[in-house]
Amino acid sequence: MPRLTAASLASASGQVRGFSYDRSKVTPGIVHLGIGAFHRAHMAVYVDDILATDASWGIVGASLRRPDTKEALAPQDCLYTVAVRDASGTACRVIGSILDVLDANTQRQRLIEMMADPAIRIVSLTVTEKGYCHDPATGELDPDHPDIVHDLGHPADPVSAPGIIVRALQLRRAAGVAPFTVLSCDNLPANGRTTARIVSRFAELRDPALGQHVRDNVAFPGTMVDRIVPATTDADREEVRALTGLDDAWPIVTEPFTQWVVEDHFPQGRPAFEAAGAQLVADVEPFELMKLRMLNGSHSTMAYLGYLGGYQYVSEAIADPIIHQLIHGLMTEEAMPTLPMPRADLERYRDQLLERFANPALKHRTWQIAMDGSQKLPQRLLGTIRDRLEKGQGIQRLALSVAAWMRYVTGIDEQGNLIDVKDPLAARLRAIADAAGRDAERLASGLLEVSEVFSADLRADPVFRTVVIAHLRRLLADGALATARAIR
The missing domain is CATH 3.40.50.720 (NAD(P)-binding Rossmann-like Domain)
Incomplete structure (x- = not known):
C-alpha cells in the first residue's frame, strides 16, 4: 500500500x-x-x-x-x-x-x-x-x-x-x-x-x-x-x-x-x-470559563472515577448511570451557577457535552485524560471550588473529583494493580501516598501541602479539607462507584 x-x-x-x-x-x-x-x-x-x-x-x-x-x-x-x-x-x-x-x-x-x-x-x-x-x-x-x-x-x-x-x-x-x-x-x-x-x-x-x-x-x-x-x-x-x-x-x-x-x-x-x-x-473569558469548568472539569472527574471504577474509555464511563448522574449534577448544580452566561445556553452546552461523551466510536481513554493532573486541577476544578466556597455553596461533587485524583495518584488501583501515573510530580505524589498508606486524613493532608497544585487559601479552608477527606476515606474503603452513588 x-x-x-x-x-x-x-x-x-x-x-x-x-x-x-x-x-x-x-x-x-x-x-x-x-x-x-x-x-x-x-x-x-x-x-x-x-x-x-x-x-x-x-x-x-x-x-x-x-x-x-x-x-x-x-x-x-x-x-x-x-x-x-x-x-x-x-x-x-x-x-x-x-x-x-x-x-x-x-x-x-x-x-x-x-x-x-x-x-x-x-x-x-x-x-x-x-x-x-x-x-x-x-x-x-x-x-x-x-x-x-x-x-x-x-x-x-x-x-x-x-x-x-x-x-x-x-x-x-x-x-x-x-x-x-x-x-x-x-x-x-x-x-x-x-x-x-x-x-x-x-x-x-x-x-x-x-x-x-x-x-x-x-x-x-x-x-x-x-x-x-x-x-x-x-x-x-x-x-x-x-x-x-x-x-x-x-x-x-x-x-x-x-x-x-x-x-x-x-x-x-x-x-x-x-x-x-x-x-x-471581544472577550473570550465567558466561553473559556464555560469550557474549563463544564467540559474539562467533567473530563477529569470521569478520568479518575472512571479509571478507578474499571472503565477504559469515557463512553463506557458515562454509560454507567452512577457516573452519568454525577457528571450531570456536577455541571448543573455546581459548575453552571458559577458561569456568567444565560442558563439556557449552559443547559444546551451541558446536553451537548453528555452526548459527545457518549460517542461510542470515539475511544477516548480515561488514562489519557488523567495525565498531568497536578497541572490540570487548578484550572479545571479548583477555581470552581474556590468560587463556590466564597459564596458558602456546596462542593460535594467537585470535592469528590479532587479526592478521586488523590486516590488515583497513590498509583495502586482498586484491584491492587499498579497505575501508570503520568505527571510531572508523579514521584513526589507517590512518596506522599506511600508514607500515608490508607490513612485518608494523612494522605489528603500531605497532598494538600503540594503548593504547585493547592494554594494557601484552599489548604486552610476547613470546609474543603473536611469534604475532601470524607470522600477520600470512602474511596479507599468502598471504591469509586460506591462513593459516587452516595452523592445526591
Whole structure:
C-alpha cells in the first residue's frame, strides 16, 4: 500500500477528501509550537479551510520535546489524515496546511530564525499546561523551573516555549520587525492574559527593556478551543488504511464537533478564521470559563472515577448511570451557577457535552485524560471550588473529583494493580501516598501541602479539607462507584 504523499493522494482511489488549493503556492504565515494531535485536529483544519482564498497562512510546526511527529510526517510531505468518527461511521480528510515540521532539539536555531522572519505574523501554541513553565496554582512564571533557569543562562539557545518566543521577539525587535501575535490554544484560565504574563515576565528577567517591549507591543489574544482528540491507535491506522488506500503513519481521529472562540486582536493581521467557522469575539473569558469548568472539569472527574471504577474509555464511563448522574449534577448544580452566561445556553452546552461523551466510536481513554493532573486541577476544578466556597455553596461533587485524583495518584488501583501515573510530580505524589498508606486524613493532608497544585487559601479552608477527606476515606474503603452513588 502506498505511503500518503502529495503524489499518492492525487491518484488515491479510496474514500478520502483532499484539499482544494494549490499547495505549491502556500507560504508560511504561522509558526505553531507543540504540534501534537490536538493542533492537527483543530487549528490546522481551520487554516486548511482558509488556504483556498488566502495562501499566505501556511503553518510551520515545531515539536519542542520529541522528534516523533516530524519523523512521521516528513516522509508524507507533512500531509496527514483527519478521521472524523461517530456512530454512523468514519469520514477521512487529508490536511495540507502544515508545510513543514521542525524538531526543536536539532533545529532550534532554524525554528527561531523562522519565527523572526517578517512573514510570520502569528506564533501559536499547544504545549499543554506544563509547557508554560509556570505555577498552575498562581498562573505566574516559575523562575526556578529547570528550563527557565537554563534559558536565562543561555538566552541564545532556549529550550522552553517562553524562552523561544522571547528570543524570536528579541531578534525581530533588533531588526526593526514588528512582533508577531502570540496565540495560546491551551486549556489555561485566561490563556491569553496568562501567556502574556508569563512571556513578559521571562522577557523582563532577561532584560527590563525587553520586558517592557513585550508588554507594550505584543498581542496575546485569548482563545477557547474544543474538540475531543483521543490518542491514535494501531487499530485507527488500520481503519484509515482500509478507507483511504493509503498508509498514514500518524492519522488523527476525532469527533464531528469542533469549536474555536478567538479574541479579535491581531495587529499584524490574521486569516479569516470566521470563514472556517471560528467565532471572533471581544472577550473570550465567558466561553473559556464555560469550557474549563463544564467540559474539562467533567473530563477529569470521569478520568479518575472512571479509571478507578474499571472503565477504559469515557463512553463506557458515562454509560454507567452512577457516573452519568454525577457528571450531570456536577455541571448543573455546581459548575453552571458559577458561569456568567444565560442558563439556557449552559443547559444546551451541558446536553451537548453528555452526548459527545457518549460517542461510542470515539475511544477516548480515561488514562489519557488523567495525565498531568497536578497541572490540570487548578484550572479545571479548583477555581470552581474556590468560587463556590466564597459564596458558602456546596462542593460535594467537585470535592469528590479532587479526592478521586488523590486516590488515583497513590498509583495502586482498586484491584491492587499498579497505575501508570503520568505527571510531572508523579514521584513526589507517590512518596506522599506511600508514607500515608490508607490513612485518608494523612494522605489528603500531605497532598494538600503540594503548593504547585493547592494554594494557601484552599489548604486552610476547613470546609474543603473536611469534604475532601470524607470522600477520600470512602474511596479507599468502598471504591469509586460506591462513593459516587452516595452523592445526591
